[in-house]
Structures are given as C-alpha cells and as structure tokens.
Amino acid sequence: MLVRSLLAAAIVGALTTSSVAKPVVEMELAVMGGQGPEFPKLPAAADDDAGNAATITLIDGRRDPNGAGVGVLNDGELASAADAPQSNFFLSPEVDGGRLLITLDEPRDVKSVRTYSRHPGGRGPQRYALYVRDSVDEAAQDELATDPADENSGWKLLTEVDTRKLGTSPNGTAVAIKAGDGDDSLGRHRYLLMAIEKVEPDDMFGQTFYSEIDIDDGQQHDPPPGRSTLEIEGGYAIEFDTTQTPQLTPWVDKVLKPICAEWYPKIVAMFPSEGYEAPRRFTITFRAGMRGVAYTAGTSVVCAGPWFEGNLEGEAAGAVVHELVHVVQQFRRGRARTPSWVVEGLADYLRWFCYEPQEKRPRVNFDRANFDDSYRTTGAFFDYLARTHGAEIMTKLNDRARRGEYTEQTWEDLTGKSVEDLWLEYVQSERQQN
Incomplete structure (x- = not known):
C-alpha cells in the first residue's frame, strides 16, 4: 500500500466538504522528566480520555509480532523505556504502511487527537494522515475498511502529520491535532482512521513505535469495564x-x-x-x-x-x-x-x-x-x-x-x-x- 498516493487523492475530497473542521497541528519532542518523558507544551498521555473506551483495529497492513498489540495505544501510558518494543505498537518491516481504525464507544464532540511515539532513533518520528467520516451512523466493517482514496469511501482527510522536521529525540515525540480558526471542536465523530507511513520509505525497519493515541472530547472517562x-x-x-x-x-x-x-x-x-x-x-x-x-x-x-x-x-x-x-x-x-x-x-x-x-x-x-x-x-x-x-x-x-x-x-x-x-x-x- 502506498499511503502517499492515497493522501494526494484524498486532499481533493477534504477541500470540498464543509463538515471537516480545519485543524491546527502541534508537534514537539519529549524531554526527560523525573517520571519519564514529558512534553513542555502538550499534555501527557491520558488514561481518562474518550479514546480509553475506543476500539482500535488494524484494518490494513501487518503488525510486527516483536511489538505489542493495539491495546497499548489506549492504555493511558507511554513506554517506560526509550527502546521497548513490547510496549509499543509498530508495523512489520514487510509493509509500507497500514491503517488503524479508531471506533469510539458513541459519537463524540472531538476537541483534539493526540498521538505519542517512543523511540530514541529513526523509529521516533511520526508520519500519518488522519481521516474522519461525515456520518456518525454505525457502519459495517467492510465499509470502514474501504480505501480512503476512493471518493465514495465516506472518509475525509482531516490533516497530514510529519514530525521529521523536528529531528529525533531520545525520548519520543508528541502530536496534537485540534481545531483552528476559533473553533473548539474538530466535529462530532464516531470513527477516525490513521493511515500510517514509514518514517523513511527506503528504511526497511523505519516503522514508528507508537505508544499512545488519545481522543479528547473535553470530558473525563472511567476506564472501560474489562480492562x-x-x-x-x-x-x-x-x-x-x-x-x-x-x-x-x-x-x-x-x-x-x-x-x-x-x-x-x-x-x-x-x-x-x-x-x-x-x-x-x-x-x-x-x-x-x-x-x-x-x-x-x-x-x-x-x-x-x-x-x-x-x-x-x-x-x-x-x-x-x-x-x-x-x-x-x-x-x-x-x-x-x-x-x-x-x-x-x-x-x-x-x-x-x-x-x-x-x-x-x-x-x-x-x-x-x-x-x-x-x-x-x-x-x-x-x-x-x-x-x-x-x-x-x-x-x-x-x-x-x-x-x-x-x-x-x-x-x-x-x-x-x-x-x-x-x-x-x-x-x-x-x-x-x-
């Protein structure tokens, strides 16, 4: 899968819809604090956000079995060590990219989306495109798995993220996507889609170590029962x-x-x-x-x-x-x-x-x-x-x-x-x- 080609096709669709708020993307490198990695401006990983009760599914691509499953992406914690494969989710070196489907427990007014990575070298930068759906109605799995490059897929491009210009940090990176132009919301959504790219396309092992995905709806949420x-x-x-x-x-x-x-x-x-x-x-x-x-x-x-x-x-x-x-x-x-x-x-x-x-x-x-x-x-x-x-x-x-x-x-x-x-x-x- 060539995610880059998908982005170009999806941008046209994103520009023609009024239901997708124009976002602001903030990015920064982590610094080491007394309790682990900290971010000077962006919030720490949360364990009471709406993403805590979300279901995250890998619908395209292949997970690297040396890493953790998608469950680590909404457990409210960052990896405890700088290079800890078992505490991060990352894709197999055999694929160019993948897509993560994030299904919220119910439609929510999304204030921001935050993603965190944890790796000291080339697997620390983040590269992905974030999509949302106009409709908050429940959709079948095969419909949600439709290629977002398809103009009839129902997916709209929200923004693209590339933190490589920040350089690398021994402690990881954080990204916050939130509404701009005076808006306080990215819209009301049930489904979000992350189309992940390799950090460097020519680097076989250049897959980002993702440690956490937070979905902030401005409310505090209890951990879902069963976790x-x-x-x-x-x-x-x-x-x-x-x-x-x-x-x-x-x-x-x-x-x-x-x-x-x-x-x-x-x-x-x-x-x-x-x-x-x-x-x-x-x-x-x-x-x-x-x-x-x-x-x-x-x-x-x-x-x-x-x-x-x-x-x-x-x-x-x-x-x-x-x-x-x-x-x-x-x-x-x-x-x-x-x-x-x-x-x-x-x-x-x-x-x-x-x-x-x-x-x-x-x-x-x-x-x-x-x-x-x-x-x-x-x-x-x-x-x-x-x-x-x-x-x-x-x-x-x-x-x-x-x-x-x-x-x-x-x-x-x-x-x-x-x-x-x-x-x-x-x-x-x-x-x-x-």
Missing part, C-alpha cells in the same frame, strides 16, 4: 482485556491474576539467556467469537472466550500458564528454525510438570507415541530428561532455541546421546516401572 493492568514482582505488568467476555472478568480477577503474578516471574527465572530480558509488559485478551484455545504472538496472548468459559474448573488456568512460557521464550530464527515440537514441548513441560498438580499429569501411550508428538507427550519426555539429566537441561535447551541455534546436534551436546536414543531410554524406563 485492567496487573503490576507484579520484578517490574512486570500484564494487561487483561475481557471487554468482549465480561462473564470471565470475575474468574480473571480472582483466579488468573494471582497465578500470573506468581508464575510469570518463575518462568522468567527458569528460562534465562545471557543478555536477554523477558518482556516486561504484555497483554492477555479474551475474544468472544474465537475458536480453539489460545495463541501467543510476540507479547500478545489471545484466548478463546467460549473454550475458557467451559473450562474454568478444569484446564483454563493451565492453558494460560502454557502461553506465559511462549511470552518468555521469544524465539528467533537462526540457521535453523526450532521445531514446533520443541517449542510446545517446553511450554507443556512447565505447565504439566511444574505448575499442575501431580494427579493431573498426562500419561503417555507408548504404543503410539513418539518424542516429536509435541505438547503433552513431548512435555512428559522433557520431564524425564529433567529428572535424569538435571532440570538445567531445559534451561539450556530453551536458550539454544531462543538464540536460533537449535539443531539435532543439540541433544548430543547436552546429553551425549541422540534424541532417538533418549526416547528409547524413556520408553524402557516407564515400561519397567509399570
């Missing part, structure tokens, strides 16, 4: 989102949060690597219409609401513990990609043989099983290896995988035996005991 942040030991924070599944909120608050507070630091300690820091902030979101159980992408854990609702007295908590391992792992691609059976086996080893009580541990059917069956079977195999070769073997295995250095030779290096021979030993040992 909360859990601060835990070690400076970690987990953002929970049950806005689509409010029936799960009591279970999350009473059962899941204490488990996460206890086990996330334990998992971090169990799977270290030299020079590696596990994500300090991540999200756990429950979706109403999702199938399956759960998955983790970067620092976003996404859980299937229907499955969890039916398993609250069973495997629900353990399934999240499994995903916490993936948050900590953050495996990268190296000379060879780590096989999925190793990735999932490590997660299920910790879940079933460290977290779950002994009576719940899975039993392996050795007539049909193999070491690379993944999940519970591989987890049980890894438990045998931890008992016979020391628990540190799992730490070393995870470290090899994280550094992208896992190969079949890994087993010879760690135990002096092939994985096939280790599996045969495990099978013989279990059959002798039974």
